[in-house]
Amino acid sequence: MPTDVEEWKDEVYGTDIRDHIERFAEDGWESIPEDERDAWFERFKWYGLYHQRAGQESYFMMRIGPPSGVLEPGQFRRIVEIADEYARGPVANPEFGNGWLDVTTRQAVQLHWIRIEDVPDIFDELEDAGLSTVQACGDSWRNIVGCPVAGKDKHEHVDANELAYELHDTFKQNEAHSNLPRKWKVSVTGCDEGCGQGDINDLAFEPAEKEMDGETVTGYNVRVGGGLARNEPRFAKNIDVFATPEQAVEVAGGLSKLFRDHGDRDNRYNARIKFLVDEWGPEKVRETLQDEYIDFELETAGEDLRHSYSYNAGDADGKHDHVGVHEQVDGNNYIGLNVLVGRLGIDDAYEIADAAEEHASGEVRLTQRQNIILTDVPDGEVDALLDNEVFDEYSPDPHPFRRGSIACTGTEFCSLSIVETKNRQVRFSRWLVENVDLPAGVEDFHIHLSGCTASCAQPQIADVSLRGMKTRKDGEPVEALDIGLGGGLGENPRFASWVADRVPADEVPGAIENLLENFADRRTDGESFREFVADRDDEELADLVEPEETSYEDPYMHNTKQTWYPYAEDDGLDEGPAPARADGTPIPSDD
Amino acid sequence: MAIALRTLDDGAWISVNDSREVGVSDIWALPTREFCSCETPHVLLEAYSAVHVSDHRVLADAVGMCIECGTRDSIDSLPVGRIVDGEFKPYEPAGVQSTIPDAVDGAARSSFEPVE
Ligand code: HEM
Ligand code: SF4
Ligand SMILES: [Zn+2]
Numbered sequence: 001m002p003t004d005v006e007e008w009k010d011e012v013y014g015t016d017i018r019d020h021i022e023r024f025a026e027d028g029w030e031s032i033p034e035d036e037r038d039a040w041f042e043r044f045k046w047y048g049l050y051h052q053r054a055g056q057e058s059y060f061m062m063r064i065g066p067p068s069g070v071l072e073p074g075q076f077r078r079i080v081e082i083a084d085e086y087a088r089g090p091v092a093n094p095e096f097g098n099g100w101l102d103v104t105t106r107q108a109v110q111l112h113w114i115r116i117e118d119v120p121d122i123f124d125e126l127e128d129a130g131l132s133t134v135q136a137c138g139d140s141w142r143n144i145v146g147c148p149v150a151g152k153d154k155h156e157h158v159d160a161n162e163l164a165y166e167l168h169d170t171f172k173q174n175e176a177h178s179n180l181p182r183k184w185k186v187s188v189t190g191c192d193e194g195c196g197q198g199d200i201n202d203l204a205f206e207p208a209e210k211e212m213d214g215e216t217v218t219g220y221n222v223r224v225g226g227g228l229a230r231n232e233p234r235f236a237k238n239i240d241v242f243a244t245p246e247q248a249v250e251v252a253g254g255l256s257k258l259f260r261d262h263g264d265r266d267n268r269y270n271a272r273i274k275f276l277v278d279e280w281g282p283e284k285v286r287e288t289l290q291d292e293y294i295d296f297e298l299e300t301a302g303e304d305l306r307h308s309y310s311y312n313a314g315d316a317d318g319k320h321d322h323v324g325v326h327e328q329v330d331g332n333n334y335i336g337l338n339v340l341v342g343r344l345g346i347d348d349a350y351e352i353a354d355a356a357e358e359h360a361s362g363e364v365r366l367t368q369r370q371n372i373i374l375t376d377v378p379d380g381e382v383d384a385l386l387d388n389e390v391f392d393e394y395s396p397d398p399h400p401f402r403r404g405s406i407a408c409t410g411t412e413f414c415s416l417s418i419v420e421t422k423n424r425q426v427r428f429s430r431w432l433v434e435n436v437d438l439p440a441g442v443e444d445f446h447i448h449l450s451g452c453t454a455s456c457a458q459p460q461i462a463d464v465s466l467r468g469m470k471t472r473k474d475g476e477p478v479e480a481l482d483i484g485l486g487g488g489l490g491e492n493p494r495f496a497s498w499v500a501d502r503v504p505a506d507e508v509p510g511a512i513e514n515l516l517e518n519f520a521d522r523r524t525d526g527e528s529f530r531e532f533v534a535d536r537d538d539e540e541l542a543d544l545v546e547p548e549e550t551s552y553e554d555p556y557m558h559n560t561k562q563t564w565y566p567y568a569e570d571d572g573l574d575e576g577p578a579p580a581r582a583d584g585t586p587i588p589s590d591d
Numbered sequence: 592m593a594i595a596l597r598t599l600d601d602g603a604w605i606s607v608n609d610s611r612e613v614g615v616s617d618i619w620a621l622p623t624r625e626f627c628s629c630e631t632p633h634v635l636l637e638a639y640s641a642v643h644v645s646d647h648r649v650l651a652d653a654v655g656m657c658i659e660c661g662t663r664d665s666i667d668s669l670p671v672g673r674i675v676d677g678e679f680k681p682y683e684p685a686g687v688q689s690t691i692p693d694a695v696d697g698a699a700r701s702s703f704e705p706v707e
Contacts, residue, residue, distance in 0.1 A: 004597050015695065037609040038599055052613045230638075231663075268601065269640060411616075415603035418616040418635065452616075452639060454601065470618060470635045473659050477618050477633075482660075501661050561616045 006265050008039040009139065014178035017043045025120045027057045029579060030587065032116075046140065046178075048133025049119065052112065052304055053415040055564035058579035058587070060114040061413055062087075063136035064126065067168040068150055068161055068188070069366030073132075075366035077353040078129035084346050086118045087111040088096070090577045091568050093412070093438065095423045096343050098483025103342040105406065105458050106185070107366040108136060108143045114411055117582035118447040134172050140180050141256070142172040146188040146196045148365045148437045152328040152375055153191055157207040157305060158218045160190025163248050170249055177256050181263030181269035184256060188220075193319060194309030200458065202225045202273050203255055211301030219244040219303045222251060222286055225277030228455035233495050234274040237282045239289070242302040254293030258285070260353050304483050307493040312446065312461060313490025314530025320444045321369050323403055324396050325382055325569045332360075333382055334375045337391065338398035340429065341422045342370030344469030351390040359385035368458075370406050389551045400445050401432040406458065408452035410468070411560040417451035419468035419479040419505065420556035420566050425449045428509055431552040436513045439520035445529065446488070449481070449514070459494040461487045464512060471502035478557045479505045485515075485541055486533025494530070499538050503547040506557060510548035518544040594644060594674060599649075602638030605651055605671060607679040613651070613671045615639065617684040618658060626655075627662035634640070634658070634666065647674045 002010075012020065021044065024032050032040055041051040050061040064079060071079070083101045089112065092098040102110040114122070126132060135141050147153065150161040171177050188205045189196030198204025205220035220243050226236030243251045264270045277285060290298050310319045322336035335563060337352075344352070348394035353374070356362045372394070377385055384395065395402075405428070408414070410421025428447070438445060448462035459465035465484030470477055481503055484496030503511055522544075523532050533541060560566035564576025577586045592594040595608050605613040615636050626632040641652040649670040657663075672681040 005599075031640065035595065035609050038595075038597065038606050042599070054614055414602050415611075416615060416638070418637070469656070469658075470616075472633070502658060559617075561614065 002265055002561055003268060004038070005042055005139075005268065008042055009179050011039075013046060014175060015173055017046055019118070020388070021047060021049075025117050028582060029116050030581075043138075044234065045136060045137035048136030049114070050137050052413045053411075053417075054419055055573045055576050056413065056578050058115065059112070060116065060119075061409075062111045062114045062119075062122070062133055063104070063108050063143075064111075064131055064133050065106070065108040065136040066131065066366070067144045068146035068164045069148045069368075070161065071364045071366065073357070073362030075129050075131055075364075076349075076356070078125060078131065080346060080349040080353055082122055082125055083111050083349070086115070086122055087113055087387050089565070090580075091565060093423065094567050095426050097345060098118075098348040100343050101346070101349065102409070103339055103344065103366050103370045103372060105342075105368050105370060105408075105456060106143050107148065107368055109366065109564065110409070115308055115580075115582050129551050132172070132497055135178075139182055140178050140184060141167075142183055142185050143237060144168050144186045144188060145201065145368060147191050147193075147436075148195065148322060148367045148373055149326075149328075149334055149375070150190050152330070152334055154327065154329055155191040155193050156329070157192055158190045158220070158245065160188045160196065160205075160207075163190075163205060163220070163245060164188045165254055166249050170253070171256065177253070177260065180256065180260050181265045182268065184259060184273070186252065190571055192305040192308040193311045194306065194313070194489060195311040195322070195368070197311070197489060198223060198226070199489055200228055200461065201236060202227060202259075203252060203259040204236045205243070205248060205252075206304055208242055208302035208304045212244075212299065217302075219302065220248055221304050222255075224255060224282070225274040227272055227274045228458060228460055229272070229453065231453050232274070233455070234277070235493050236432060237277055238285045238301060239282045240301045241286060241289070242299040247296070251289075251298070254289050257293050258289055262288070265576075277479040299543070309490045310557065312488050313465070314486075314488040314494075315490070321371070321403070322373055323371060323398065324365050328375070328524070331379070332375075333377045333379065334373050335382065335385070335396050336367070336371060336373045337394040338403050339371050339394055340402050341425050343422060344372075344394070348390050351388060352394065354387050355385050355390070397431045400438055400443055401429045401436070401447070403441060403446060404446040404463070405429045406446070406451040406462070408451050408456035411563075411566055414451060416454055417468060417561060418470060419451050419481065421449050421451045421457070421468070423567070424505060424554065424556055425553070427552070428512075431509045431550075432512065435509075435550070436516060439516065439523065440454050441526060442529065459484065459487075461489055461493065461495065463488070464515075465496040465498070466508065469502045471504055473504045473557075479560065481505055481508050483508070483511060483545060486530050488530050493535070497533070497538050498543065499542040500545045500547065503545075504557070506552060506554040507547035509552040510550040511545050513550065514546035514548060515544055518546075594677070596642050596644060596649065598639040598642050602640055604652075605639055605642050605649070607649065607672075610679075612679050613681060615637075619655070619669065619684045621666070626664060626666065627657045627660050629657055629659045632657045632659070632662075640665070642671075643668075644674065649673060649679065
């Protein structure tokens with residue numbers, strides 16, 4: 001039986017939703033009929049609007065997805081202006097104040113506390129700058145991710161942005177591909193470092209070479225069926241297809257149609273293409289693609305570059321991310337800046353926009369490590385740009401504990417969350433920087449915190465993976481984290497092994513401290529953390545974790561989901577100002 | 592009156608008549624069921640997979656984990672509330688629950704009174 005969501009999508013989906021959003025905005029939140037809310041909120045996702053969690057009714061998260069995270073000159077500033085005007089909450093967050101934007105792990109920006117009444121104006125302001133929220137959420141082509149320095153980087157093999165833009169232009173607002181069984185996440189990598197993270201996407205294009213008619217052609221190998229959610233992590237599987245840049249759009253379209261027609265629409269938990277790949281195997285995926293969806297003869301896979309992938313690859317050395325000052329092919333530089341847990345304060349963001357416009361092209365790019373990159377900085381401007389105080393916080397040379405931290409949205413706004421995440425991760429990193437030394441030569445150490453198994457912070461591909469849970473401590477239920485070790489990408493990607501379960505959140509920094517001490521004592525010369533973990537079984541690793549209370553204090557041990565906002569003075573679920581009218585005045589409930 | 596019941600947002604919550612009524616991430620006490628070997632399993636609900644109504648009771652299928660012993664399993668027909676005069680009355684997660692609707696007799700049913 002088709003699900004309710006499928007029925008709603010059959011009635012109204014895709015670009016038809018826009019008129020309804022305009023109508024509801026005009027007449028206000030209360031005009032959304034009470035008995036149609038589930039349907040409308042599901043549809044709004046297609047336009048990048050996600051209703052915030054219980055206790056925050058009438059407030060929305062808005063996601064803006066620039067392909068490969070590239071914000072052309074002026075676009076970053078426009079997003080900051082929109083955040084400034086429309087994304088302020090009823091109360092402040094103790095770590096971040098009131099007014100910020102979140103850079104996400106799929107190179108998008110998320111704004112919070114958005115009101116439906118403001119959405120048409122926001123859409124106009126975005127479109128005026130060439131930006132869009134279309135398909136940022138919902139069941140279709142999500143933001144296309146890729147090398148954030150495509151077109152600039154010395155490691156480039158094939159221009160990934162050309163394909164990323166072509167895919168974006170072809171498959172956004174494309175009726176035949178608007179309504180898929182579930183989300184469809186696509187990644188395009190063009191470099192020999194592997195920074196597109198293709199392995200964890202539904203569809204991945206990866207740089208490759210192939211002999212065709214006696215000539216070496218540069219293009220892409222194709223992988224299908226990656227994803228991290230729901231205790232069912234999968235790396236994308238090689239379907240033995242090479243696509244020239246000219247063929248790639250057609251191959252992508254064929255696979256998207258294959259998913260559209262063969263994905264499971266009766267059960268949303270079984271709908272992602274990773275489950276179809278499980279069921280069919282990569283051979284049948286290729287066969288069906290060839291027989292039913294592609295008119296020309298598909299090439300078999302070419303020679304890939306995976307052996308040189310360094311991005312999040314867990315080697316003791318090598319380039320793991322884009323932080324720092326790096327030379328571009330044209331002689332200019334790009335500067336990767338660390339944004340702790342991806343959250344940028346509005347005032348800081350204005351200063352960054354100013355600096356990028358004064359000393360460089362004004363282009364800003366977003367990375368899958370929740371960071372930003374300023375491109376096109378001439379040699380002579382690098383120092384002047386970095387002289388700005390704002391780059392003490394958003395540093396090109398951050399402490400490894402700050403550099404390696406990623407956190408998802410968590411109980412602050414997310415319905416699925418089990419624990420508080422971003423504030424906690426900021427506090428973890430602060431404590432670790434002050435109290436813990438990394439072993440000699442360890443420059444990169446990734447700690448990813450996700451509030452639940454949906455894995456938005458990509459915990460399974462970190463050195464230390466943290467995932468929200470609960471446990472009992474001194475008789476009381478408290479927020480806790482499962483701890484996993486040794487995940488990462490590279491030529492041979494590996495998911496973390498979950499070795500310690502339900503560690504009370506306030507004992508996690510102590511656990512990391514002890515783990516690093518044990519690692520330093522036992523490692524062989526120059527051994528990376530990932531190699532160290534790979535060499536040991538889970539039992540031995542579990543013994544090295546040793547959770548323990550320390551001077552670290554955690555203000556979020558209580559059930560932060562049972563609040564309307566975890567940081568409010570009066571935080572009870574019924575004490576919040578939601579739902580509210582456009583001006584923020586609470587709407588009295590009628591019962 | 593017809594009741595619209597569904598799970599939404601990947602099982603993040605149960606909607607009753609288009610209103611979010613029961614969320615995930617609470618700990619539910621399940622004394623009478625064989626979820627794990629703990630005497631009173633305290634199970635963190637991570638996601639709802641289905642919801643239905645039987646004899647005025649709203650029953651959810653879910654996935655959860657016992658916070659004491661770490662058993663993760665699915666749970667069938669967990670009573671999460673009841674419909675009284677067309678309105679949903681939630682049960683208290685920490686309250687005593689049974690998940691076997693057929694075994695509920697008059698005496699046992701009193702333990703399902705909503706805690707408000
Ligand atoms: C039903 C609820 C949700 C589910 C099942 C879900 C699931 C996911 C998954 C699986 C990913 C990417 C991991 C991967 O497969 O590679 C993801 C990404 C993300 N989700 Fe969610 N999510 C949900 C709701 C939310 C909400 C409500 C928010 C914020 C308010 C949020 C924030 C994010 C962020 C920041 C990312 C990474 C960035 C992106 O996709 O652009 N999620 N989500
Ligand atoms: S990982 Fe879970 S808690 Fe975090 S944003 Fe994603 S769905 Fe929400
Ligand atoms: Zn148990």
